[in-house]
Amino acid sequence: xxxxxxxxxxxxxxxxxxxxxxxxxxxxxxxxxxxxxxxxxxxxxxxxxxxxxxxxxxxxxxxxxxxxxxxxxxxxxxxxxxxxxxxxxxxxxxxxxxxxxxxxxxxxxxxxxxxxxxxxxxxxxxxxxxxxxxxx
Amino acid sequence: xxxxxxxxxxxxxxxxxxxxxxxxxxxxxxxxxxxxxxxxxxxxxxxxxxxxxxxxxxxxxxxxxxxxxxxxxxxxxxxxxxxxxxxxxxxxxxxxxxxxxxxxxxxxxxxxxxxxxxxxxxxxxxxxxxxxxxxxxxxxxxxxxxxxxxxxxxxxx
Numbered sequence: 581x582x583x584x585x586x587x588x589x590x591x592x593x594x595x596x597x598x599x600x601x602x603x604x605x606x607x608x609x610x611x612x613x614x615x616x617x618x619x620x621x622x623x624x625x626x627x628x629x630x631x632x633x634x635x636x637x638x639x640x641x642x643x644x645x646x647x648x649x650x651x652x653x654x655x656x657x658x659x660x661x662x663x664x665x666x667x668x669x670x671x672x673x674x675x676x677x678x679x680x681x682x683x684x685x686x687x688x689x690x691x692x693x694x695x696x697x698x699x700x701x702x703x704x705x706x707x708x709x710x711x712x713x714x715x716x
Numbered sequence: 717x718x719x720x721x722x723x724x725x726x727x728x729x730x731x732x733x734x735x736x737x738x739x740x741x742x743x744x745x746x747x748x749x750x751x752x753x754x755x756x757x758x759x760x761x762x763x764x765x766x767x768x769x770x771x772x773x774x775x776x777x778x779x780x781x782x783x784x785x786x787x788x789x790x791x792x793x794x795x796x797x798x799x800x801x802x803x804x805x806x807x808x809x810x811x812x813x814x815x816x817x818x819x820x821x822x823x824x825x826x827x828x829x830x831x832x833x834x835x836x837x838x839x840x841x842x843x844x845x846x847x848x849x850x851x852x853x854x855x856x857x858x859x860x861x862x863x864x865x866x867x868x869x870x871x872x873x
Contacts, residue, residue: 583853605791610848612862618852632856641859670732671776674739 583620585634586661587654589702591619594633597701601679602664604631623664657684657703665711669694672708737763738776745781749788750811755781785811790825793818797834798841806830 588594598604604621607630611617616637620630636642636650653659666672669687673696677683684705685697693713699705744761745753758781759769773781789810796806807818807830823829828836843850849857857863 608851610844610851612848612852612857612860616860616862618848618856639860667778668735668776670735671738674732674735675742678736678739678743 581629583630583632585632586700586704587636587650587659587702588633588700588704589636589651589654591617591633591635593701595619595621598631598633601676601681654703657699657705659704661700661704661706663707663709663714665709665714667711669696669708669710676708734772735776738769738772741769741773741781742777742784745785745788749785749792750809752811752813753785758785786821786825790822793822793830794826794833797830798837800834800838803830803834 586594595606595609598621599606603624605624605627607620607622607627609617609619616635619633621633622629622631636647636654638644638647642650673683673687676698681698683696683698685695687694687696687708693709696708697705698708741758741761741764744758748757755766755770759766764772770780773779773784777784779787789812792810793806796809797803801809803819804815807813807815810818812818812821819830822833826833849862852862854863
């Protein structure tokens, strides 16, 4: 995979969250007009994967009604955006908490492994898991 | 700050307390990378003896505290070089004290010298300024309506 999206409510806030809290690297920040920009980040050890911080604004893709519905669902926190892995889930949990990241589940042993859940600044949520339990 | 170090054995603390101390040390590096930092400063910040601290930090993050400090400094150096700051100013801004050592280390980690990196980034920025849509997948540009009344065709997409 080369490019994927995360729908966000505010690109400035999202950039701060993904770069300064999660430690992602800014890849592209290209103005496309007075109020819009092409904004992508990459996980620190995956430079080939670009994540578009995709604003939900009225456009061809999102007519007003669709944009309103999508914004409401993001705010409601129904979108899971994937699994982020780390070397040590407890250390990463404590670090992200210290940086103000909102967790909806602290590291918990489940039948499938240890997992924590956190939300980004828009309301999208991620599973956080230790990388050694992901390698089968 | 009072340094407790290992006056009390780790097993007397809940494990979570150890994690919080390691995290405190990592955040100390994040916030102080531009200053002269000795390993003793960092281990003191975390209230650990030096060798115990290196072991715990490496276990949590996969890098020694020194390796992590260097990675933070090089990452910040990339930002400053992209922004047009000179190599020597960048060197001192991120906490290195010798431009020669900085350049050697930068090349070892990134594969190019700071000057080469800056030149390539400036060329890239110039191309982006001339034809921004050439750097955005066409499908995204279409969905956003960016290709209307723009240099979309000039960009060759």
